Amino acid sequence: MEKRVRILVAKPGLDGHDRGAKVVARALRDGGFEVVYTGLRQTPEQIAEAALQEDVNVIALSLLSGAHNHLFPRIVELIRANGMNDVLIIGGGVIPDSDIAGLKAAGIAEVFTPGTSTTTIIDFINANV
Amino acid sequence: MNNESLKLKVAEYTAKVDKASAKFPERKNLEYNRLYTPLDLEGMDYERDLGMPGTYPFTRGVQPTMYRGRFWTMRMYAGFSTAEESNKRYRYLLSSGSTGLSCAFDLPTQIGYDSDDVISEGEVGKVGVAIDSLADMEILFDQIDLGKVSTSMTINAPASVLLAMYIAVAEKNGVSADKLQGTIQNDILKEYAARGTYIFPPKPSMRLITNIFEYCSKNVPNWNTISISGYHIREAGSTAAQEIAFTIADGIAYCEAAIKAGLDVDDFAGRLSFFWNAHNNVLEEVAKFRASRRVWSKIMKERFGAKNPKSWMLRVHTQTAGSMLTAQQPENNIVRVALQTAAAVMGGTQSLHTNSKDEALALPTEDSVRVALRTQQIVAYESGLADVVDPLAGSYYVEAMTNEIEAEALKYIQKIDDIGGAVVAIEEGYIQREIQDSAYKWQKEVESDARIIVGVNKFQIEEKPVEGLLRVDASVGEGQKKKLAKLRAERDNAAVNAALAKLEAACGDEDANLMPIIMEAVKTYATLGEICGVMRKVFGEYQAPATL
Numbered sequence: 187m188e189k190r191v192r193i194l195v196a197k198p199g200l201d202g203h204d205r206g207a208k209v210v211a212r213a214l215r216d217g218g219f220e221v222v223y224t225g226l227r228q229t230p231e232q233i234a235e236a237a238l239q240e241d242v243n244v245i246a247l248s249l250l251s252g253a254h255n256h257l258f259p260r261i262v263e264l265i266r267a268n269g270m271n272d273v274l275i276i277g278g279g280v281i282p283d284s285d286i287a288g289l290k291a292a293g294i295a296e297v298f299t300p301g302t303s304t305t306t307i308i309d310f311i312n313a314n315v
Numbered sequence: 316m317n318n319e320s321l322k323l324k325v326a327e328y329t330a331k332v333d334k335a336s337a338k339f340p341e342r343k344n345l346e347y348n349r350l351y352t353p354l355d356l357e358g359m360d361y362e363r364d365l366g367m368p369g370t371y372p373f374t375r376g377v378q379p380t381m382y383r384g385r386f387w388t389m390r391m392y393a394g395f396s397t398a399e400e401s402n403k404r405y406r407y408l409l410s411s412g413s414t415g416l417s418c419a420f421d422l423p424t425q426i427g428y429d430s431d432d433v434i435s436e437g438e439v440g441k442v443g444v445a446i447d448s449l450a451d452m453e454i455l456f457d458q459i460d461l462g463k464v465s466t467s468m469t470i471n472a473p474a475s476v477l478l479a480m481y482i483a484v485a486e487k488n489g490v491s492a493d494k495l496q497g498t499i500q501n502d503i504l505k506e507y508a509a510r511g512t513y514i515f516p517p518k519p520s521m522r523l524i525t526n527i528f529e530y531c532s533k534n535v536p537n538w539n540t541i542s543i544s545g546y547h548i549r550e551a552g553s554t555a556a557q558e559i560a561f562t563i564a565d566g567i568a569y570c571e572a573a574i575k576a577g578l579d580v581d582d583f584a585g586r587l588s589f590f591w592n593a594h595n596n597v598l599e600e601v602a603k604f605r606a607s608r609r610v611w612s613k614i615m616k617e618r619f620g621a622k623n624p625k626s627w628m629l630r631v632h633t634q635t636a637g638s639m640l641t642a643q644q645p646e647n648n649i650v651r652v653a654l655q656t657a658a659a660v661m662g663g664t665q666s667l668h669t670n671s672k673d674e675a676l677a678l679p680t681e682d683s684v685r686v687a688l689r690t691q692q693i694v695a696y697e698s699g700l701a702d703v704v705d706p707l708a709g710s711y712y713v714e715a716m717t718n719e720i721e722a723e724a725l726k727y728i729q730k731i732d733d734i735g736g737a738v739v740a741i742e743e744g745y746i747q748r749e750i751q752d753s754a755y756k757w758q759k760e761v762e763s764d765a766r767i768i769v770g771v772n773k774f775q776i777e778e779k780p781v782e783g784l785l786r787v788d789a790s791v792g793e794g795q796k797k798k799l800a801k802l803r804a805e806r807d808n809a810a811v812n813a814a815l816a817k818l819e820a821a822c823g824d825e826d827a828n829l830m831p832i833i834m835e836a837v838k839t840y841a842t843l844g845e846i847c848g849v850m851r852k853v854f855g856e857y858q859a860p861a862t863l
Contacts, residue, residue, distance in 0.1 A: 200422035200438050202511015205551045205638070208751055209758045211863055225861030226511050227426075229434065251422055252677070252787065256437025282677050283780040300642040300675045301771045303762045 191315050193244040196224040196233045198261060201251035206278060210246060213304035219244075219311070230257060234264035237273065243315050246307075247277040247294075254281050259292035266293070274314050278302065318354065325352055351711035359714065364609070368704045370624075371616065373608040374717070375705035376663040377628040382701035386414075387659075388666035389691045390467060392634065394419035394444035395678055396791050398454035401444040405459060407681065411688060415497075417467040417668060418455070419443030420477070425512040427473045427847025430795030440791035442678070443469075447799055448842045452480040453487070462490040466497035467542070467632065467666075472514035474501040475523050476846050479834045482535065498539035498588055498632070501527060504565040504737055505544045507859065508746045509551040514847060517738050519822075519854035523829060524569060525576040528583040530830035539588040541569060542632060548746075549592035550638045552754020555599055556720045558592060559607040560727035561737070561746050563614065567728070568737040570619055580619045584626030591664070593655040594636045600655070601707050602716035604631070604662025609717075610724055633664040640675040643778055644770040648672040649686060656694045661707055667691055677784040744862045751862070799842065806840040814839045815849050822853035 195211040197204055204226060215221045222240050224233065237245055245265065247258060258277055265273055277289060278298040286297045296310055328350055366372055369379030378384060391413050394401045405416050420443040423435035429447050430439045439445050446452055456466075461484065470477045478499050482492050503520040506513040513520070524541065531540045545553075545562035553561065566587065573583050591607065594600055611629035615621040635655035640648045649672050659667050669687040671679030679687070695701050707713040727749075734740045741747070760766035767773045814836040821827040836846050 253437035
């Protein structure tokens with residue numbers, strides 16, 4: 187039997203808005219994935235460590251504070267430095283369109299903004315893992 | 316018409332409506348999708364259930380004249396970047412007709428970290444203004460008369476420190492503490508349950524809150540010492556009834572803690588204030604406001620034995636629902652905010668913040684903030700909604716829904732009492748799970764088109780990228796770091812260390828009131844991070860359960 191896809195849903199930075207992260211985590215679980223949620227206020231180092239420990243295939247980052255340009259690339263860097271080169275890293279939150287190209291160039295595979303349906307996210311993961 | 320014949324007519328009518336509404340599958344499951352008649356208000360007693368405005372149980376509003384006396388306070392939540400930038404925005408808002416200030420602090424400030432802390436990187440000045448010490452606070456309120464303006468501060472875990480800084484700035488400008496008017500949010504329980512900017516565990520957090528109640532009752536008598544907030548609970552996904560139920564349960568916990576600490580209920584209850592969300596369903600929201608006042612007044616009078624009518628009043632600030640703003644076709648948000656404003660006003664709010672159309676995308680620009688403020692002014696001056704006190708009283712629908720929301724809220728409050736109160740219910744994750752279940756249900760309804768959000772799952776268009784969004788300069792963090800380095804080099808560090816040592820000792824003495832000691836510390840220009848650092852050392856930090 188094929189191993190189930192494992193996903194780390196993570197909240198980097200200091201913002202406490204986790205409605206989106208939790209809704210997505212639950213939808214992913216209902217969608218047949220194995221999901222681990224980090225809880226709030228995770229540093230990039232903690233997220234990279236959790237990804238390694240949990241041996242995940244996907245990392246879904248949620249951030250609504252505006253610190254994405256600083257934190258998302260830093261997390262990608264640490265994940266890759268751990269040798270996890272195949273891990274798919276996606277992000278979501280209140281992220282202006284004009285920042286998306288930069289985040290993708292930094293290694294975020296896709297950015298999901300407000301109003302995205304959870305099936306869109308599930309389809310993206312299935313197509314890219 | 317007698318009741319029997321009315322019952323028959325209603326049954327016939329309901330069958331017809333059920334058949335007709337089958338054509339609108341997305342409307343079929345609405346909870347209140349039917350006709351309301353006198354049958355829904357059987358047993359209602361005007362004096363007992365509604366009363367006159369300004370009298371118990373305050374269903375019709377906390378003041379006798381409501382907006383015939385004066386409008387609600389138009390209080391726009393603002394703050395970003397540096398104290399200098401935010402000061403400019405505050406003075407702009409006051410000159411545009413805002414009648415109170417509302418300070419947004421950045422996340423490091425809200426969690427008690429200085430801007431030069433490594434954990435603050437990338438967050439400084441982003442969602443609010445960065446305040447590291449009294450020096451920043453002096454700039455934030457430069458040229459603003461604190462004796463005249465009322466100021467609300469969205470600050471919770473470190474509320475004692477920011478309040479101390481505010482008092483210190485006022486005193487420096489010759490305004491004594493007893494003249495100050497405003498509010499600190501200071502509501503830690505909803506931080507654990509829904510908003511996330513907690514620092515310390517519940518026990519020392521509750522102590523800080525009761526210390527503030529006591530200090531302010533003697534020294535800052537016109538200050539609202541807490542804003543018990545349902546807003547964020549609703550934003551996290553709760554229903555209307557859950558919003559008021561969980562918040563009032565938090566209110567009960569604060570009262571119990573203060574009474575246990577030896578305060579008399581009438582010494583602090585009159586300064587408790589609340590914070591509601593104005594969501595999309597206009598009439599349900601009006602009913603929620605009305606129900607919340609009735610529930611609270613009964614609890615204060617009957618459960619806590621409060622004697623002063625002021626202690627029975629649920630005074631409320633309102634903000635329109637940020638989570639209902641769409642990133643799609645953002646102009647539509649102006650209409651949503653106008654309807655939400657109408658709900659808050661017909662619900663009888665004491666003050667209101669209206670969101671701006673671009674807030675699903677970024678912090679608002681000055682232009683979009685102006686439209687949001689104008690929305691309040693149009694409702695106040697042009698719509699007629701403010702002309703009559705509690706205009707929807709007597710509506711079969713609104714009265715029935717007021718009763719229903721009250722009943723559902725009371726059921727939740729009973730359940731939380733059974734669990735052992737709000738603190739235990741939060742520690743056990745009960746409240747968080749209830750909120751998450753509602754949030755997930757909402758999302759599934761939207762994704763199955765059982766719930767329509769215009770522009771999101773119906774009436775979509777090809778979206779153009781939105782231009783002209785507000786961007787916070789990345790150099791804010793660097794600037795704050797430099798300011799801090801200079802402050803640390805120039806202040807009297809011996810005085811700072813002595814004040815911090817005194818605070819550490821007082822934290823360990825459960826009978827000490829920490830407020831006067833924090834006041835002394837901020838006046839030495841000890842930083843927020845240093846003060847909270849001492850408290851972290853003694854109190855420890857809250858570890859949240861990551862519930863899914």
